[in-house]
Amino acid sequence: MVTARSSAWVPHAVLITGLALVLFPVYVAFVGSSLTASDILDAPMSLVPGPHLFENFARALGAGTVKTSGEPVAAMLLNSLVMALVIAAGKILISLPSAYAVVFFRFPLRRLCFWAIFVTLMLPVEVRIIPTYKIAADLSLIDSYAGLTLPLVASATATLLFRQFFLTIPDELVEAAKIDGAGPWRFLIDTVIPLSRTNIAALFVILFIYGWNQYLWPLLVTNTPSMTTIVIGIRQMIGNGDTQTEWHIVMATTLLAVLPPVLVVLLMQRWFVKGLVEAEK
Amino acid sequence: MERRVVFSGWLFPAFLLMPQLAVTLVFFFWPAAQAILQSMRREDAFGLSTQFVAAENFAAVLGDPFYLASAEVTLLFSVAVAVLALAAGLLLAVMADRVVRGAAVYKTVLLLPYAVAPAIAGVLWLFLFNPSIGIIAVGLRRLGIDWNYLLDADQAMLLVVLAAAWKQISYNFLFFLAGLQSIPASLLEASAIDGASPRRRFWTIVFPLLAPTSFFLLVVNIVYAFFDTFGIIHNVTQGGPAKATEILVYKVWYDGMVGLDLGSSAAQSVILMAIVIGLTAIQFRFIERRVHYA
Secondary structure (H helix, E strand, O other): OOOOOOOOHHHHHHHHHHHHHHHHHHHHHHHHOOOOHHHHHOOOOOOOOOOOHHHHHHHHHHHOOOOOOOOOHHHHHHHHHHHHHHHHHHHHHHHHHHHHHHHHEOOOOHHHHHHHHHHOOOOOHHHHHHHHHHHHHHOOOOOOHHHHHHHHHOOOHHHHHHHHHHHOOOHHHHHHHHHOOOOHHHHHHHHHHHHOHHHHHHHHHHHHHHHHOOOHHHHHHOOOHHHOOHHHHHHHHHOOOOOOOOHHHHHHHHHHHHHHHHHHHHHOHHHHHHHHHHHOO | OOOOOOEOOOHHHHHHHHHHHHHHHHHHHHHHHHHHHHOOEEEOOOOOOEEEOOOHHHHHHHHOHHHHHHHHHHHHHHHHHHHHHHHHHHHHHHHHHHOOOOHHHHHHHHHHHHHOOHHHHHHHHHHHHOOOOOHHHHHHHHOOOOOOOOOOHHHHHHHHHHHHHHHHHHHHHHHHHHHHHOOOHHHHHHHHHOOOOHHHHHHHHHHHHHHHHHHHHHHHHHHHHHHHOHHHHHHHOOOOOOOOOOOHHHHHHHHHHHOOOHHHHHHHHHHHHHHHHHHHHHHHHHHHHHHHHO
């Protein structure tokens, strides 16, 4: 074996250092969320967790901070959840049929349709924010879930991924379906969607994280506290005003914001890795 | 690539395509067209009249020393983020490829930053380095280093680079590890039998075979640093001090939403679109090459 050598501790040492670098900021946030405001202001804060963890989380969830007009973080979590789920489900729901249409049919303007969708791959929402904002305003989508999600659903990643997968479905399956008298609708429901199950799961994980972590668009399109997502809420809690930042609550909120996507990655690691690798092919 | 066997008719596929085409049209083509149109117009101070000024906004943007400074900041920032995140990702992947015990644990933990929003990565690092309460900031000051990224441009840049690279390590690690694991063991064994040291094996076999992965990751990392790091900048430095960390995406947002200079902001958007299209084109050329390579 090439790998069996005496210096086997080197990789472990490097990896443990890497782990420490990855985990340290999160650990300090965890400690911060278990202290009181004055414990943190009395710098440097301790690196041992204090006894106020549940108290701080309860206050964040139930009452938020003064700077966020007392909007409870529980409501922000709900907004983030709705946004992430609608974006993930929405992208899959509009991409799967359109990829199916492009792959399994021949019709006029088919190439044009494909390219029109494909071009959206290139331009992230960040480079067209202000015109998109104006359109959202014209359609009175500001401060609505539709405004929060619809512009982010317009992206071609999922379509491209489904298209690639559909191209690998053997022609024999299509022929067999035709011989059995199944039309395109039956074939979609009975064959293509069941075959796509793992692709759908992988894509869902990636898109959920993408949706949950959105920042610039929610910042623009929501103004009322009741529509704030948790990632934006943290920004407002820190603010840049004169009042003291309540760091213990900010850190509790930060952990609450990180927890759902981290759980998704941990629990669905297999699909997550698959989705990440395939989405970039 | 095309399928041989297909269904006939156009009504059903049109129906299937409709939702995506509608969303794309309303939220992609319309705003993109608006951006291009707006970039060639100027509004008076009260928004009462607009006049067509052709390329004047572009000339103004490209001749603006602040814009050029922001472009330079963006370049520095993205190269630093890409180099740091790629080097760390590669090092960790090479090491993870060598261990058997604990491999699953290492891999799982190293994937976690991917789940963290860039904006939140910024908050985590802000908490460590905040001049008055940050645990590392206080430690640095005890060591005699005058740490205050709110005043020192280099320190501000260092902090946003660290936060941005931290988040991107997961992604690079995953792709490098996949690349390493696809290198045939027989190649490495053959060169080991020929007496090549591990270091030599890495630089003569592993590294060249990883070149396609590295190039692909380089483009992905630069795109990430250009566009996905708005949240980090907005949370940590707000582009400061004195615009030292004002990357282009931040400037588009600031000039458009805070400065309300729509013509300039739109021209900047159009320039950014051109940059993305360029980067994407490079990436696709490369993917073509990778197919031949494999």
